[in-house]
Amino acid sequence: MLQSFTAFGLEGFPMVHEGDDLARIIVDTAEKNGLEIQNRDVIVVAQKIFSKAERRIVNVREVEPSRRANSLARKVKKSGRFVELVLRETKRVLKASRETLIVEDIRGLICINAGIDKSNVEGSDNFALLPLNPDKSAEECRSEIKRLTGKDVAVIMCDTYSRPFRRGQVNYAIGIAGINPFRDYKGKPDLFGQILKVKNIAVVDEVVAAAELLMGQGNEARPVVVLRGLEESAIFSEKNRVEELYISRREDLFRNTM
């Protein structure tokens, strides 16, 4: 039988505000789209709407820059207030040079500006920070969807980032609930019975990449995508954490390449 999966981009998603119950909005919007949530659906949700619901929008005018932030700001040619925002979310600065600030954030994610940006945030001085605990946010959404619908789904929070060596941004998983981030082939046979030694596919990054194709990054207003038919591709599990995707410098084969 032909294997397939389908991705549905929910239309008519309302603007999200502080304190909103995202799970309820997702369930209601799916229903208005004629889409009944099913067991084993994978629901991909843009980070930005979690940040809005969780009061993670900050007016940069209200941020007092530290001396370290002001000093770094001169180097990277950004405002001290913005750099202060980034530093508060930062564990380690990887690069601070003209117009580029790349950090390992307090959650272990490596990205530009600690993932802070203002696209699709209302108000010209307002910036969205990433949720404090993305796995917890995803899990709360997942269990609330279960309570509302009775269905066991997976929820993945995503955001788009630049990556080394390749032009353009892609969607990455930054919070997970109900799904194993990997499909590990190590020790499994290939077509000719040879044992695979290194293949370990980052399934959740591929799932959110698929979802991005429908989400869009501009005024599409489509922050939630439901993927159906991934039972064979993904491992549904409640024990995993997004940190499993974050590799230590020691283990990273690419260290000392850039």
Added chain:
Amino acid sequence: MLQSFTAFGLEGFPMVHEGDDLARIIVDTAEKNGLEIQNRDVIVVAQKIFSKAERRIVNVREVEPSRRANSLARKVKKSGRFVELVLRETKRVLKASRETLIVEDIRGLICINAGIDKSNVEGSDNFALLPLNPDKSAEECRSEIKRLTGKDVAVIMCDTYSRPFRRGQVNYAIGIAGINPFRDYKGKPDLFGQILKVKNIAVVDEVVAAAELLMGQGNEARPVVVLRGLEESAIFSEKNRVEELYISRREDLFRNTM
């Protein structure tokens, strides 16, 4: 209306051999799967079957290592013959250390071992090299599918690679035909009319990531995935080249981070 796309993994794909006409096999196998190829389908094809059809399988026993290969081989703890194979496909070595050889290959792609591996290749000494000109291979497949079916499709060749900063491998586009690699939002408005300055999504990498979810990397024997419904997400165009995805060191924001 609910936006959606569906990915179909063709079942019963035959073993591919040197000289095989991939386009015809794809069209025939789609038909056996009850899937009629349509205009604007995006057909994702695993690199390995292009390599097999194009006689890019090499018996490493027949490769004579150069002195440079032998010297590097001691450093990376691999065989001189294998390292010779990699060097013949290499423009620049980025890293050669214990058990890790990372290069920019002759096509401009940065990856481990110049993409050479033996998974799903018959014969314990046989390795698959990447096709010499992946865009040309994809374009030949695309135009032959057009000739056989009358349909205008896009063809993307893919392979899975490790990436910096994150654990696990994902599928990447390494050859394209009939599709723009990007969806560029620069200059476009967000939800609140603010103009986006940097968003440029690497759509083809997201499309092949989606396809990998059905392909698998073991004995699934599912090297071709057809995606339908991407008219809104992808820009169909005959003018693009995969090299547009390969960023120069000067432009790469991540230089000096590792």
